[in-house]
Amino acid sequence: MTIRHLRIFIEVADSGKMSVAASKLFISQPTVSQTIRELEEYYEVLLFERLCKRLHITPEGKKLLSYARKVVKQYDDLEEKMFSISGVNKIYIGATITVGNCLLSNIIQRIKENNPKIEPYAYVNNTSTIEERLLKSELDIALVEGKITNPNLICIPAVDDYLVLVCSKDHIFSKRKEVNLYDLQDMDFVMREKGSGTRQLFEDYLLDNGVTIKTRWETNCPGAMKSAIIEHQCLGVLSVRLVEEEIKNGEMKLISNPEFKWERNFSIVYHKDKIIDKTMEEVIEVIRRYKEIDILEKLY
Template sequence: MTLRHLRIFAAVCRCGSVTKAAAMLHIAQPSVSLAIRELEEYYQITLFDRISRKLYITEQGERLLKYATHITSLFNEMEESIQSVSEYEPLHIGSSITIANSFLCDFLAQYQQNYPKRNCQVLIETSAMLESKILNNELDLAMVEGIPTHPSIEKLPFFQDELVILCANEHPFTKHEHLSFADLLQEPFLLRERSSGTRAVIDSILQLYNMNVTPIWESASTRALVKGVQRGFGISILPYQMVKEDLQNQSIQRLYVEDINLQREYFIIYHHNKYVTPAMQDFINIALQVTTLQ
């Protein structure tokens, strides 16, 4: 005996006819007849008297109908309650500092415009910390820089950015048309902290070219690094999205280095065992739509 059996039985009682109940439920008439017969066999009772091609509910049928009505009503109430809680449950989102400065507000503004009754709780942290929180189920999804390597993390690329090499306007390198990465190693570096996604990409590039840099500044603040570059304390490598206004305002200069690829992708990540809720999918769709327009 299943909930389906009870729903079919209640429909037959309301309609007074197997044919009408089948039409109302959008199922075949034999399926309705079979469900009634299975109920009668299961409980060893007769639910309807069939007289002159009409159905008359029996006393035992009346008793079952009372319970069937209560059970189906309670089930419907449960579904509505659970779906309502799920619909308005906060979406726990993580973002790296770079992505938060570049995109997060645009994503959240569009999400809240589309779904005004939903709430988001946001954590801005390093990419490494966000990956750890995804693995511990402390976040529903996160936006990180660089490629996550843990096998339990699902990753979806949503934007391609590039790192740019920066120096002060008065730096001698601004007069060079051709620079190699080896030329840069003579200079003091101002870099993001080691736990950041940006720094991880830079370190991997340096490792690829068998080079090593010991920065004189390490900071989680991109603005602090830009200020240091402007004042001539050294050169830096930062995401274009974070410094494009500085470049447009010509407060710093970009250096172009031969034979080095500084492209990198941003990823939306979540645990591969995590159920992707409608709220998660809606946020992902918005992220993809917004960055397509960038």
């Protein structure tokens, strides 16, 4: 039995499905199944009951889960302390998908330039998943685009951003001088997946104004969103940072309307009980110093 066994067991217990656990851990489902089987054989207990295509943790499994979380946390703390003795300071940084695509690489590069002894680990997913990992202490800090509602998480607005409505150069809206809110009624859209901060902000706006759209594509990949807009004539709402190049080269058209500019912030998030050590302070300072380039003014 190893720490790896316990990490996989915890993920299966949290997700309730081996396929989901495999996807989150970037391993195969047979590997997950084999790991759970090895644990059950090692402890000679049944950890999960398989009912209606879902896993239900047994009382014995719950006991192991409680111990496993503590053991894994202590192991991670041990690793962190020992690496700090050798001069390497590991930090686990989360980012939502928009942030991961347009800012994260540059931020990590600046962190390394400022202090070569900091060794960042990056994890990219949507807002709800990042929030979950922060609560489980699987991430030290994150930069997110969505709303954080859990009272156990500190949320500090840090970087300005805008969402904009775009279409392809061949879309019926591309030649119109004016497009109003109610022109969007029943139009085909590509949308981010549920749990995305970008999607939540736009859906709240539509709901407040009583407008219904048709979601024809749903994806967590900005590249796939762009393809749906350019090649399949969908409308889309994305961070202006993600579509600057396509607007400049003429592949996309920014739909000009003051109502279709949604201001927001990318926020620094960490657990309220997290100890803000020197490494955390340096990472926070790099993010805070990330200067906003007013892309929107250049494109309108």
